[in-house]
Amino acid sequence: MSKEMATQERVFDVADELATHGLRVTSTLIRERLGGGSFATILKHLRNWEAQRESAVDDIQTMPPQLMSVGETLVAKIWGVAHRLAQQEVGNIKKLQIETESNLTENLRESLNEIQRLEHAEKASQETLSSLQAQLHDAELRVAEVNERARLLQQELTSAREYGDRMQQQLIEATERASHAEGELSAIKARAAGATGDTDPQKTEAKATAPRRVKGKNEDTI
Structure with missing residues (x-):
């Protein structure tokens, strides 16, 4: 399949869809949903997507004691x-x-x-x-x-x-x-x-707060 299938926009859309349905967002699963594409390109876009998600989590501030x-x-x-x-x-x-x-x-x-x-x-x-x-x-x-x-x-x-x-x-x-x-x-x-083993508090927080569900027998259990 052509590598153009794994554009950043399409990778982001598939990743959002997987996360919305409580599925693990992996490059393999994204490639299956896209119907092909380079693993390296998909992985690069996936890292950008994860960084964007972590940035969104960082924007959520703890309620100040004054409030x-x-x-x-x-x-x-x-x-x-x-x-x-x-x-x-x-x-x-x-x-x-x-x-x-x-x-x-x-x-x-x-x-x-x-x-x-x-x-x-x-x-x-x-x-x-x-x-x-x-x-x-x-x-x-x-x-x-x-x-x-x-x-x-x-x-x-x-x-x-x-x-x-x-x-x-x-x-x-x-x-x-x-x-x-x-x-x-x-x-x-x-x-x-x-x-x-991840000492980055931002990535840890994103993983701890990511939507999850229990998959079937043929899928990984989170």
Whole structure:
């Protein structure tokens, strides 16, 4: 067959196709796919293809530590905003509670004074007394309602704090898993380098990350 069959473009195309399907990219297999060609020419183009692949792997940069901390910073900011809003809301409720209790206490004092005055008055009206007692009961119910609202808001604040703590713990665990994964990747690269005898970290990384699959009985097993 003519050597022109093994042009760089055709060798690159066949190599990409083999790699995409998880096959070992070898000069023999490329020559079979091309239907012929010089082994020397195919091997030269194959080395250029491998160098190009290694260069592409080198372009993948490890996430900077500053970026890794973005998630933690974001969670902290969200928690800070939620905490301030919750504290502000609780403060408003407490202020409202104090003002309401003060007004109700004053109203209660006035009502009690009026009741005492009516009790000591010969012409006290039983109907007026009953009305004032009803107002007193309503005031007590409103005080109880305000206290219940304050209790519920305190529970919501506690839940928000617990949620923030869980989010922070999940972020810590995710960071630890990422660090562990990086350590495992480094170990795999080191083992690959030892197994192949290749001390070039770029070639080792390309081989460790190249797509693979288990072949049939008549093919080599990776």
